[in-house]
Amino acid sequence: MTFVQIIDCKTDRLDEMNRLMDRWVEATQGKRTATHSMVGRDRADSTHVVEIVEFPSYEEAMENSKLPETNRIFQELTALCDGEPTFTDVDVLRDEQLNKIVVRRFVDEVIDKGNVNAADELCTADYREHDPGLSTYDADLERSKAENKEIIDAFQPTCTIDTLIAEGDTVCLRMSFRGRHVGAFKGMEPTHRDVSGTGHATFRCEGGKIAESWWNLDDLGLMRQLGVVEV
Secondary structure (H helix, E strand, O other): OOEEEEEEEEOOOHHHHHHHHHHHHHHOOOOOOOOEEEEEEOOOOOOEEEEEEEEOOHHHHHHHHOOHHHHHHHHHHHHHOOOOOEEEEEEOOOOOOHHHHHHHHHHHHHHHOOOHHHHHHHEEEEEEEEOOOOOOOOEEHHHHHHHHHHHHHHHOOEEEEEEEEEEOOEEEEEEEEEEEOOOOEOOEOOOOOEEEEEEEEEEEEEOOEEEEEEEEEOHHHHHHHOOOOOO
8 A cells, every 4th residue: 555654844944955855865766665755835834844755555664764864864854944843654545646537538438439529528629639640740639539530430449558657747658459440541441450559648738638649659560460561
């Protein structure tokens, strides 16, 4: 179970604290078990600083606390604070990464279910899609829907999400797909051949919707499977 430690302290020496955190990251490289650290300042009280540190489990957090570097940095942190920092130990019961959810819905509803109009809800009005397989590398929402509908109707693909990683407003997708060439595609009549491939996509999210995407699919592999090109 993911474990989070919340450290509350009072200090007006935030710059020194940031430098101290940089030294801790450097000193524990290759040793620490923490996977994510975030420092924030209370808007209502500029001396109230909160650090949130994430670990894969409580047990690994305890291993991290045993590092001599961690103890030394804590002593230096305490010296920067008005009083000793307080700790809150939290077992994470639910972790919703909302940008990943909208990307999963896009894959499920637009690609797997073939409902390209779902993009109206999932994407911003000024959405832009960058895909070398489309007629332009800067397709707006309506053009991307129209051209993607041709692809979906032609191959009726199903997509498997192999990896989905989110950081900030960016979500990266590694996927594999399977389908059958049952409809006209770029002037080619259906071959009824089974096709499969892999691809990567990167999404930029804004306000809970997808604002921009970049796609890289194995188009050459697809053309080989259709018998259009030989390598």
